[in-house]
Amino acid sequence: MRLFALLLIAVIAAGPLVPPVVHAAEEVVIYSARHYGQEKAFDAFTKKTGIQIKLLNGDTGQLFERLKAEGDKTPADVLLTVDAGNLWNAARAGLLAPVDSPELQKSIPAHLRDPQNRWFGLTMRARTIMYNTKKVNPAQLSTYEALGDPRWKGRLCLRSSGYIYNQSLLATMIKRHGEAKTEEVVRGWVANQPVIISGDTKILEAIAAGQCDVGITNTYYLARQLAKDPSFPVAPFFANQATTGTHVNISGAGVTAHARNRANAIKLLEFLASPEAQQMFADTSQEYPANPKAEVHPVVKAWGSFKQDDINVATAGEFQAAATRLADRVGYK
Ligand SMILES: [Fe+2]
Numbered sequence: 001m002r003l004f005a006l007l008l009i010a011v012i013a014a015g016p017l018v019p020p021v022v023h024a025a026e027e028v029v030i031y032s033a034r035h036y037g038q039e040k041a042f043d044a045f046t047k048k049t050g051i052q053i054k055l056l057n058g059d060t061g062q063l064f065e066r067l068k069a070e071g072d073k074t075p076a077d078v079l080l081t082v083d084a085g086n087l088w089n090a091a092r093a094g095l096l097a098p099v100d101s102p103e104l105q106k107s108i109p110a111h112l113r114d115p116q117n118r119w120f121g122l123t124m125r126a127r128t129i130m131y132n133t134k135k136v137n138p139a140q141l142s143t144y145e146a147l148g149d150p151r152w153k154g155r156l157c158l159r160s161s162g163y164i165y166n167q168s169l170l171a172t173m174i175k176r177h178g179e180a181k182t183e184e185v186v187r188g189w190v191a192n193q194p195v196i197i198s199g200d201t202k203i204l205e206a207i208a209a210g211q212c213d214v215g216i217t218n219t220y221y222l223a224r225q226l227a228k229d230p231s232f233p234v235a236p237f238f239a240n241q242a243t244t245g246t247h248v249n250i251s252g253a254g255v256t257a258h259a260r261n262r263a264n265a266i267k268l269l270e271f272l273a274s275p276e277a278q279q280m281f282a283d284t285s286q287e288y289p290a291n292p293k294a295e296v297h298p299v300v301k302a303w304g305s306f307k308q309d310d311i312n313v314a315t316a317g318e319f320q321a322a323a324t325r326l327a328d329r330v331g332y333k
Pocket residue numbers: 082218
């Protein structure tokens with residue numbers, strides 16, 4: 001009360017009675033289904049701008065349903081998640097609004113963001129062939145398609161087809177080769193009786209343990225193993241270098257359709273795409289920075305550079321349903 005009285009006196013003393021402008025705390029609310037250590041970049045953003053970040057973590061499905069149910073009452077300003085297929089689904093459901101930012105367009109290569117500017121890749125990962133360095137001569141490897149060669153019978157580990165990372169890989173193959181050819185390829189994989197394993201890290205462990213000799217996983221899972229144990233006997237083989245390039249995907253973010261802090265949300269995305277924040281992503285999660293101005297992690301650098309499939313990652317969403325149907329048809333569990 002006393003403080004209020006003093007303030008009132010101060011306002012009156014200041015002259016004409018204008019109500020004082022009260023600013024709500026500057027903030028951005030993020031719904032995040034990305035679990036790969038982005039806190040450092042968030043802290044740097046708050047330090048730089050004074051804008052506080054409020055974070056709600058969850059899995060993609062939960063956060064998607066929550067955003068839908070909350071509608072225009074949602075407190076979320078930003079949706080952050082993994083896989084272009086998930087971002088594509090959120091955009092199609094009307095949960096994300098386009099952002100016209102020349103800075104984001106400059107920072108993020110065109111194939112790693114939505115052509116309609118509703119989401120932007122922040123990190124990139126390759127999903128490629130992994131092999132046991134003691135058992136496999138990499139000269140025997142070439143393409144995803146060639147994993148259907150009988151030579152790999154009983155030697156292949158795959159994640160289930162229901163997992164979005166693999167749906168996105170199949171979706172890209174469908175876009176590249178058509179359904180008939182892709183179906184033939186996946187029939188080849190299935191004929192090789194792959195061991196289905198629920199997790200990329202578990203696949204890498206199975207390859208290292210000799211349960212299988214080759215598999216397909218995202219690159220950062222291997223980088224993490226190698227950072228812990230440089231003698232881990234698995235190496236990446238960048239698939240399809242002589243043809244379409246290796247399949248890449250993103251983690252990324254978009255501004256929600258009903259963001260209350262839209263300007264701050266855009267500022268956050270611009271910061272996360274800047275070389276400074278991109279370096280933090282690359283250093284802590286061992287993914288590839290989406291912005292080529294940041295450096296890759298030393299473990300990743302040792303693998304050398306590779307040709308990416310530069311098809312727009314939105315393909316992962318566009319052909320997701322077709323990929324699921326195809327996997328069902330050929331009995332890829
Ligand atoms: Fe992952």
